[in-house]
Amino acid sequence: DGGITQSPKYLFRKEGQNVTLSCEQNLNHDAMYWYRQDPGQGLRLIYYSQIVNDFQKGDIAEGYSVSREKKESFPLTVTSAQKNPTAFYLCASSSPDRTYEQYFGPGTRLTVT
Amino acid sequence: QQQVKQSPQSLIVQKGGISIINCAYENTAFDYFPWYQQFPGKGPALLIAIRPDVSEKKEGRFTISFNKSAKQFSLHIMDSQPGDSATYFCAASTRGETSGSRLTFGEGTQLTVNP
Numbered sequence: 621d622g623g624i625t626q627s628p629k630y631l632f633r634k635e636g637q638n639v640t641l642s643c644e645q646n647l648n649h650d651a652m653y654w655y656r657q658d659p660g661q662g663l664r665l666i667y668y669s670q671i672v673n674d675f676q677k678g679d680i681a682e683g684y685s686v687s688r689e690k691k692e693s694f695p696l697t698v699t700s701a702q703k704n705p706t707a708f709y710l711c712a713s714s715s716p717d718r719t720y721e722q723y724f725g726p727g728t729r730l731t732v733t
Numbered sequence: 734q735q736q737v738k739q740s741p742q743s744l745i746v747q748k749g750g751i752s753i754i755n756c757a758y759e760n761t762a763f764d765y766f767p768w769y770q771q772f773p774g775k776g777p778a779l780l781i782a783i784r785p786d787v788s789e790k791k792e793g794r795f796t797i798s799f800n801k802s803a804k805q806f807s808l809h810i811m812d813s814q815p816g817d818s819a820t821y822f823c824a825a826s827t828r829g830e831t832s833g834s835r836l837t838f839g840e841g842t843q844l845t846v847n848p
Contacts, residue, residue, distance in 0.1 A: 653835070660742065662822060662838040662840040663822065710776050719836060720765035720767040720826040720836065722779070722836060723779075724776030724778065726774075727775070727776050
């Protein structure tokens with residue numbers, strides 16, 4: 621069953637703690653993306669990666685970090701430097717030549733108190 | 734800054750009616766314009782997409798109309814059904830020379846279709 625998995629679905633953390641969100645895909649896609657979704661603001665791009673061992677900052681990268689050591693995996697770390705980390709985080713993947721056709725995971729809802 | 738502006742923020746339509754969502758963009762380098770559908774608690778899914786050299790694309794009850802000179806595109810949902818109730822996002826893709834390809838999303842429209 622091909623697709624993208626994100627875990628966990630709900631995550632709770634205390635302020636000041638770093639937290640890592642998991643994203644795995646078995647679609648054999650080279651490109652992967654992380655988005656943050658807040659009510660009324662659409663999907664905002666945090667980081668994206670076109671190929672293993674390479675990634676670029678998106679529009680709101682401050683306070684986040686990523687790695688891309690394997691084609692299938694693109695974990696996102698929300699650091700304590702992120703001022704407002706509570707949000708719904710979505711991971712996606714695509715073929716590099718079909719960027720418009722992104723496949724999304726089910727998302728992780730992170731709550732930081 | 735690359736932006737895609739979407740309206741309305743919310744839309745209520747009666748069953749059987751036509752739902753229309755509009756988007757506008759500035760960057761002429763955008764090379765594809767997809768629409769995504771998202772149900773509560775789920776990730777978005779691609780609904781339909783259009784290239785800028787095409788003025789209209791239809792898939793079932795969903796149609797994209799594209800006006801290149803006005804830099805606007807819209808989604809029309811014909812014979813709207815309660816099952817169409819979801820949030821819809823327009824988007825535009827770019828291919829950067831050094832930064833790779835990415836999507837820019839509109840703010841989203843929450844569609845409610847009343848039975």
